Amino acid sequence: MRKITTFIAVAVLSFSSIGCDRFLDIQPEGKIIPVTAEDYRKVLTSAYSKYPIHKSLVALRTDELNIDENTSDFIAYREIAMWKDSNNDQSTIEFPWVSFYSVVFYLNQIINEGSKTMTDSPEKQQILAEAYALRAYVYFDMVNLYGKPYNAATASQDRGVPINLEIDLEQVLKPSSVQEVYDQVHADIKKAEQMMIEQKQTSPINYRFSKVSLLAFQAKTALYQGDWNKALDYANQAMAIKGELSNLNTSSQAPNHFTSVESIMALDNAFNSAVQNISYASADLLAKYNTATDKRFGIYFQKNGSKYKIIKGGSSDFRVSFRTAELYFIKSEALVKLNRLDEAKEALLKVLKNRYTPTGFTAIQTDVNAMNTTVFMNFIMDERSREFALEGQRWFDLRRSDQKKIIHNINGQEYILQQNDVRYTIEFPKSAKKNNPYL
Secondary structure: OHHHHHHHHHHHHHOOOOOOOOOOOOOOOOOOOOOOHHHHHHHHHHHHHOOOOHHHHHHHHOOOEEEOOOOOOHHHHHHHHOOOOOOOOOOOOOOOOHHHHHHHHHHHHHHHHHHHHOOOOHHHHHHHHHHHHHHHHHHHHHHHHHOOOOOOOOOOOOEOOOOOOOOOOOOOOOOOEHHHHHHHHHHHHHHHHHHOOOOOOOOOOOOOOOHHHHHHHHHHHHHHHOOHHHHHHHHHHHHHHOOOOOOOOOOOOOOOOOOOOOEEEOOOOOOOHHHHHOEEEOHHHHHOOOOOOEOHHHHHEEEEOOEEEEOOOOOHHHOOOEEHHHHHHHHHHHHHHOOOHHHHHHHHHHHHOOOEOHHHHHHHHHHHHOOOHHHHHHHHHHHHHHHOOOOOOHHHHHHHOOOOOEEEEEOOEEEEEOOOOHHHOOOOOHHHHHHOOOO
16 A cells, blocks of 8 residues: 555656746646656656756865855755765755655656557657656766766676666665666667657757767766777767857857757756855866966856856756767767877867967967877866866766865865775765665
């Protein structure tokens, strides 16, 4: 009986009035059991709207931010910035767990039940494709949040996260390995690829998956797995559909804005208002920019007294999951790894021409042309940190690269994340471990 009650409760929730961001569809009222494609589109919209804000939280663990001790919410976030993942203060905000599996529940409902009840149509096919793609995205994000970085030699032994493909909220699941999670990600992507109809999604529904965003996702997955040929191939395929870059010499719009010409998929709230309000840009981050020639600086940051606030986030307008500049970066990195240095430089310089003043770009181009493979690879990672600052990329780039030493000063005390620290992998949340003895 409890299982039935739980199912009905969640089903009702999925069809109740849920606050969504201004570019998400309005939720219907009064329905309980979804049957039609229209019903399941609304279930899917609920899944999108509930996507967790973990990328905002991980920013506090990076070298991008300093936490402001004089804000009222400081106590809720300070232990995240201290990399304290166990024995937390009760007031500390946890990294998401239940919210990930809530999204998975909706998607499993669509995949397992909607596939039977929806009448065959292009809309049914598109809904199922998006559900598979979003489920893959959930598990990709979870394994990169709570599992070790992908290493082909150890992935089959490294602990990942539990995989749930059923409509059963009471299952107590053991964590799968990192390799098993990636295998599931690829299986879901393959299903999505077979069914996806929409080539691109346009604003205001570009929070949805499409063919081009699925290719961007595949490029990123290959990048994280170190599969350089596939990363290059998927990046090229995605750019063939959408490769426009925003020229910051003529536009003052942040390239991560959901209406930017660069936007491929705008789902993640990568730097929400809560984290924006309790933080400011770190000296490490600011020092990376040439303030005279880098046009990103004035678009990303705003001086506030002696500090700089980050202004490329803080509202749903700056939701970003994939954008075209990332494809060029993936292409450049893959080409370096494939020993195609000149092509790698050419790919990256296409982005930088749109980021620096003409004078600044000429100087950058001269420097890049003289770089050897090692120096240029380091330059790519430095440019990634500049380009994608506070877009949810930095923590995961650090994990898959040098896992550098980071120092945070909080309340006059120094906290250190050592190089290759075990805390580069976040522990399962306390509440999750309490409810699942296998974690």
